[in-house]
Amino acid sequence: MTTIYLAEDQGMLNTALATLLDLEIDLSVVGTATNGGTALEDIRRLNPDVAILDIEMPQMTGLEVASRLVQVDVSTKVIILTTFARKSYFQQAVAATVNGYLLKDGPSDALVQAIHSVMAGDTVYAPELVRSVLSGSENPLTPREQEIMIYLRQGLNTKRIAQTVFLSEGTVRNYISAILSKTGSHSRIEAINTAEANGWLDV
Incomplete structure (x- = not known):
């Protein structure tokens, strides 16, 4: 029986994940947490076979938990779950020597298969993540475009952005048009989502 620990900040x-995994005859969920601090303490105490960790959690991120587990030489294998295929997250996961890195919107049977695979000694990365993160695609945005996108993400309108970066509103609109073109987007929200998913706003 493979023992599983789940840490996901969305209760x-x-x-749902715990219920799903418990339906598998060879898997048993031995604990759950909604924050990284509790997860780290529980995993060190319970020493489950596999820990499934969300990246963005209160107190400690899943990546921080994974790194700490390496430092204290815990044998638990780690599978990271994430919403976005961000390059910076992926690089941190590799540095933390995680055993799996999956996207949350993947099929449920992929998670079950990943657990079996990491227990067999394999490292599992979501195919979608490998394509987007390891493709080597360069960030098409200039530093100024990145700056403007960050202000867009904060909800600032064109006038406010122009005042903040000391440019005319027309110039800011030109930058936004270039951003939409480079990201292949039809709206500012779509452009922000595309840039975030590709890690183009990571600093």
Whole structure:
């Protein structure tokens, strides 16, 4: 029987995943948490076979928990779950020597298969993540475009951005047009989502 620990800050998703995995005859969920601090303490105490960790959690991120587990030489294998295929997150996960890195919107059977694979000694990365993160695609945005996108993400309108970066509104609109073109987007929200998913706003 493979023992599983789940750490996901969204309570409903945590419960759903635990229920799903417990349906497998060879898997047993031995604990759950909604924050990284509790997860680290529990994993060190319970020493489960596999820990499934969300990246963005209160107190400690899943990546921080994974790094700490390496430092204290815990044998638990780690599978990271994430919403976005961000290059910076992926690089941190590799540095933390995680055993799996999956996207949350993947099929449920992929998670079950990943657990079996890491227990067999394999490292599992979501195919979608490998394509987007390891493709070597360069960030098409200039530093100024990145700056403007960050202000867009904060909800600032064109006038406010122009005042903040000391440019005319027309110039800011030109930058936004270039951003939409480079990201292949039809709206500012779509452009922000595309840039975030590709890690183009990571600093």
